[in-house]
Structure formats: C-alpha cells, structure tokens
Amino acid sequence: MSSIHAKESQTADANSAGANPASLRQDGSLQQVSFDFIERHNNAHGSGAKGADLGERCEHKVRKSPPVTWLTGFLSVQEQQALLDDAKSYPFERPQIEVYGKLHPIPRQQVWFADEDCGYRYASLFISPTPWPALLMQLRQRLQAELGLVFNGVLVNFYADGQDTVGWHSDDEAEIRKPSSIASISIGATRDFQIRHKRSQETFTLPLVSGDLLIMQPGMQQTWQHAVPRRAKVKAPRINLTFRELVPQRDNHLI
Numbered sequence: 001m002s003s004i005h006a007k008e009s010q011t012a013d014a015n016s017a018g019a020n021p022a023s024l025r026q027d028g029s030l031q032q033v034s035f036d037f038i039e040r041h042n043n044a045h046g047s048g049a050k051g052a053d054l055g056e057r058c059e060h061k062v063r064k065s066p067p068v069t070w071l072t073g074f075l076s077v078q079e080q081q082a083l084l085d086d087a088k089s090y091p092f093e094r095p096q097i098e099v100y101g102k103l104h105p106i107p108r109q110q111v112w113f114a115d116e117d118c119g120y121r122y123a124s125l126f127i128s129p130t131p132w133p134a135l136l137m138q139l140r141q142r143l144q145a146e147l148g149l150v151f152n153g154v155l156v157n158f159y160a161d162g163q164d165t166v167g168w169h170s171d172d173e174a175e176i177r178k179p180s181s182i183a184s185i186s187i188g189a190t191r192d193f194q195i196r197h198k199r200s201q202e203t204f205t206l207p208l209v210s211g212d213l214l215i216m217q218p219g220m221q222q223t224w225q226h227a228v229p230r231r232a233k234v235k236a237p238r239i240n241l242t243f244r245e246l247v248p249q250r251d252n253h254l255i
C-alpha cells in the first residue's frame with residue numbers, strides 16, 4: 001500500500017514527494033496536490049564519457065495514479081464552521097441496506113439534497129431528493145463559478161466518529177451523468193480516504209483535512225474504488241459533502 005504525500009503548487013509542473021500535506025494548510029492558501037509522480041531509477045550504463053558534465057542518466061517510471069485533484073484549504077475556517085452549524089438541522093438518516101438478503105443499517109448517516117427530478121439509487125435504496133439548504137446551494141454555485149463543475153445533487157455523509165465508515169465502492173450508478181466529476185468536501189475530523197485500482201489493487205491513502213476539496217475526475221469510478229475505513233483513534237465527527245451530477249428523471253431515456 002502506498003501513502004501519497006506528493007504535492008505541488010497550482011503553477012508548478014514538477015513533481016515531488018515526501019512532504020506532509022497538512023503543512024500545506026499553514027498559510028491558508030489554496031494549493032493543488034498532484035498524484036502523478038515519477039520514480040527515478042539510476043541507470044548504471046548511462047554515465048556518459050569520462051570527464052564530461054552530462055549529468056546522471058536515469059530511467060523514469062510514471063506510477064499509475066488515481067485521477068483526482070486535491071485542493072487543500074478550499075473552505076476558510078469560517079465557512080467550515082458555518083457548514084457545521086448548518087448541518088445540525090439536516091434530516092440525517094441511517095437507512096438500512098440489503099446485504100445477502102438481510103437488512104443492515106449503513107455505518108454512517110446521510111441525506112441527499114438535489115434538484116426536484118433527481119432521485120438517486122444508492123446500493124439497494126432509492127433516495128428521494130430533499131430541497132437544497134441555502135448554504136449548500138451557494139457552495140454548488142461556487143464550484144460552478146470557480147471550477148466550472150456542474151452539479152444537481154449533494155450526498156451529505158455524517159461520520160459520528162472513527163467507527164463510522166464507508167466501504168469499498170465506486171459511485172457508478174446508472175443515473176450519474178457520464179462523463180462527470182464528483183466533488184467531495186470534508187469538514188471536521190481528518191479521515192483517511194483510500195483509493196484502490198480495480199485491477200492492480202494498488203491502494204493510495206489521502207488524509208482528508210477539514211476544508212479540503214477532492215475532485216474525482218471523469219473515468220475514476222470506472223477504474224478505481226474508494227473507501228473511508230474505520231479509525232478507532234478518531235473520536236471527533238466528520239461531515240463529507242459529495243456533489244454529483246445526475247441525469248434528471250425527465251431525461252432518463254438518456255441513461
């Protein structure tokens with residue numbers, strides 16, 4: 001299993017590895033973390049003519065990396081606090097899903113806010129849309145204005161503490177528009193977000209910090225799965241907002 005700590009500024013195009021993503025937050029600025037990184041292997045037979053200053057030759061190997069963009073510090077502390085306060089009035093539920101013919105409550109709570117004709121099938125559930133709270137509508141508009149990302153629903157997950165989880169899955173339901181991105185915003189406790197390649201099983205762990213935005217790009221759900229595993233040491237709650245674009249039911253002949 002690999003833990004990604006590669007990061008870079010929005011303008012830099014060189015890759016680096018080894019730094020702690022949390023340190024990015026100290027100046028409060030928005031920075032992008034890239035997951036493409038290049039492993040350099042010394043190549044013994046390429047050292048060049050004696051005495052010439054040719055530099056060391058290496059082989060470059062680009063690791064297959066998940067198609068995600070990680071923007072740390074996307075929300076200010078004030079915005080994080082306002083959303084936490086707002087979420088106190090959200091109608092969270094812990095629906096039951098059927099696994100091997102038996103009903104089990106999901107290991108977290110959730111609510112689906114969406115446009116009127118955007119009901120969502122999730123596992124064995126059909127979730128009717130609840131009208132958008134004003135603050136989440138503003139956030140949806142900001143994602144569109146600043147990043148050009150269009151959404152018509154947001155699934156809000158509430159993890160009371162590190163015992164609450166989401167298991168390995170892809171958000172590849174039929175009604176999600178393809179291609180489209182999913183934007184995930186985290187508030188509260190830092191939790192590990194894991195990404196696993198479906199075929200190679202290569203796994204990356206991203207410790208998502210309060211205020212971070214993670215964009216899962218088009219195609220991610222087809223090739224990768226993700227999960228938020230149990231972390232017994234985490235005692236504080238976390239809220240995660242995943243903004244999605246569904247094909248509205250009036251257009252569902254397009255699915």
Ligand SMILES: O=C(O)CCC(=O)C(=O)O
Nearest residue numbers: 155157166193228240242
């Ligand atoms: O809580 C998270 O970071 C991920 C939630 C998620 O994967 C989902 O709601 O589909």
Ligand SMILES: [Fe+2]
Nearest residue numbers: 169170171226
């Ligand atoms: Fe998901």
